[in-house]
Amino acid sequence: MSTFDLARLESIIAERARSGDTNSWTAKLYAAGMEKAAQKLGEEAVETVIAAVRGNREAVISESADLLYHWLVVLNLAEVPLDEVMAELESRTSRTGIAEKAARPAN
Numbered sequence: 001m002s003t004f005d006l007a008r009l010e011s012i013i014a015e016r017a018r019s020g021d022t023n024s025w026t027a028k029l030y031a032a033g034m035e036k037a038a039q040k041l042g043e044e045a046v047e048t049v050i051a052a053v054r055g056n057r058e059a060v061i062s063e064s065a066d067l068l069y070h071w072l073v074v075l076n077l078a079e080v081p082l083d084e085v086m087a088e089l090e091s092r093t094s095r096t097g098i099a100e101k102a103a104r105p106a107n
């Protein structure tokens with residue numbers, strides 16, 4: 001099981017965005033701005049949908065990774081920390097009580 005998580009990728013993206021490295025895709029996306037980054041996010045979402053509908057498991061994994069990376073770039077450009085999205089998701093679980101039920105050992 002991988003120990004890599006989205007918070008780590010969020011930090012990498014923030015660092016690479018400021019790097020000014022001409023070989024960095026992240027730096028290039030930042031230089032291009034929100035419109036380009038959002039367009040890439042949309043493309044990766046569509047590619048993920050196509051892979052899923054075709055039942056192409058390998059492509060679902062690869063396109064999902066592209067999707068999450070570009071989503072984090074857009075979040076950063078929008079100045080929304082990942083933690084705020086996680087808090088929103090968490091508040092939805094507490095509204096339904098599902099998280100508490102899932103954490104309880106099964107009888």
Ligand SMILES: N=c1c2ncn([C@@H]3O[C@H](COP(=O)(O)OP(=O)(O)OP(=O)(O)O)[C@@H](O)[C@H]3O)c2ncn1[C@@H]1O[C@H](COP(=O)(O)O)[C@@H](O)[C@H]1O
Binds near residue numbers: 013023
């Ligand atoms: N996870 C990613 C990641 N996923 C996808 N991509 C890049 O996203 C770009 C666009 O993907 P596409 O599939 O659309 O490729 P393309 O057809 O060449 O795109 P177009 O330019 O033609 O539109 C590619 O250049 C991919 O390399 C990523 N680039 C970077 N990261 C992460 O960001 C870190 C820093 O990367 P750099 O900023 O490049 O140093 C890396 O170590 C990774 O952890």
